[in-house]
Amino acid sequence: MSSGKKKLKDLLQQSDNRTCADCGAHDPKWASPTIGVFICLKCCGGHRLLGPNISKVLSVTIDEWTDEEIDAMIEVGGNSSANAIYEAHVPDGVKPGPDASSEQRNKYIRSKYEHQEFLKPGLKISNRSVPQPSPPKENSFHAPSSSSNPTPKPECLDGAIGHLKITVLQGANLAVRDMLSSDPYVVLQLGEQKAQTTIMRSNLNPIWNEDLMLAVPEDYGPVKLQVFDYDRFSADDIMGEAEIDIAPMLTSAMAYGDASMFGDMQIGKWLKSHDNALLEDSTVNIVDGKVKQEVSLQLQNVESGMIYLEIEWIPP
Structure with missing residues (x-):
């Protein structure tokens, strides 16, 4: 295991990172290095809807991470540190639970990260600089040339x-x-x-x-x-x-x-x-x-x- 992967694994083992930053579901396997949070598969769909300029989503277990992306996660310090900022003023009953619907999750995630509705008054967070992936090519029934051999990336589908x-x-x-x-x-x-x-x-x-x-x-x-x-x-x-x-x-x-x-x-x-x-x-x-x-x-x-x-x- 590389030193970067070990750092990421150690960060994931922190108690606050053993539950999803957005809904509290146990054992999250996804993360957003642009925000610095670990999230579950269901909340992953809501982050995808934000676009990679706000939240680039990676699988902790499947995707390859760059050193810059791992450093970005470590810099934030985990879900507790991130939520202390992004959820500083969440009204009671607004945050979804593990059994919330996709609509509830997506609405909350957009409010939390895109509109930044729950920050301290007057605080505004600009998008962090993490290298973004190239735009994905749509699959079609006309194959690419034989010289093309892309590494498969899992689609994070809602649900x-x-x-x-x-x-x-x-x-x-x-x-x-x-x-x-x-x-x-x-x-x-x-x-x-x-x-x-x-x-x-x-x-x-x-x-x-x-x-x-x-x-x-x-x-x-x-x-x-x-x-x-x-x-x-x-x-x-x-x-x-x-x-x-x-x-x-x-x-x-x-x-x-x-x-x-x-x-x-x-x-x-x-x-x-x-x-x-x-x-x-x-x-x-x-x-x-x-x-x-x-x-x-x-x-x-x-x-x-x-x-x-x-x-x-x-x-x-």
Whole structure:
């Protein structure tokens, strides 16, 4: 662990930082280095609405932090120090609790940080200078060039219950869509979110080993997987599709709770059947304190093709 990451972890262990600065929920896993507070997943959505010029949001466990961002958190000193300023004059009954609705949270967060309604009279806080990320590019069904290999960043969706890190390992015997081969890439979709791999030029047995991240909403459904053939001058051709039932993994993970408390073991299974794309039963396992699942899929609505994945559950 780097010295910067250790400083951040030590700061998170302070008693005041073990609850969300905005709603008091236990064990926050997100933070705003521009403000200097640790927040929960549900309040994270309200901070996103403020924009990165007011509150840049990072995951404590997933995102990479710069030294400047860690120093900004340490400079503030934690939730108690920040709230002593931002919540100096909060009227009774205004601050939301852990069970508050999204509307209540977002209204309070905007009042607290953007309008700064609860500061001492006459006090005004200017935005702190923390390096901002480049604007995100929207996902589309037309893949980027094969030289592009962005590091996946989890979307902090309001009401998300955690994240899936889906490693697209490889494809096998994919369909030919050009004269002799194809230029395949994989698109994953969960709700309105999309994530995609890079293009593998002229390869019917590509090895991606590429991580894609998806946030899981409370009303989640299956993850839709599609394979496309990149075409520079026309619409990309479909090369098959499949659905990934994530319910067995999530049900098992939530039943066991903190996976780090258990040794390696099988905790669930997604069974192969005539109405799914599995090549074989897919077991859910705790491996090195993490909930993981290997999935082998026979692509559907296409003449041939298989995709191999590894899925990891990342709790909030």
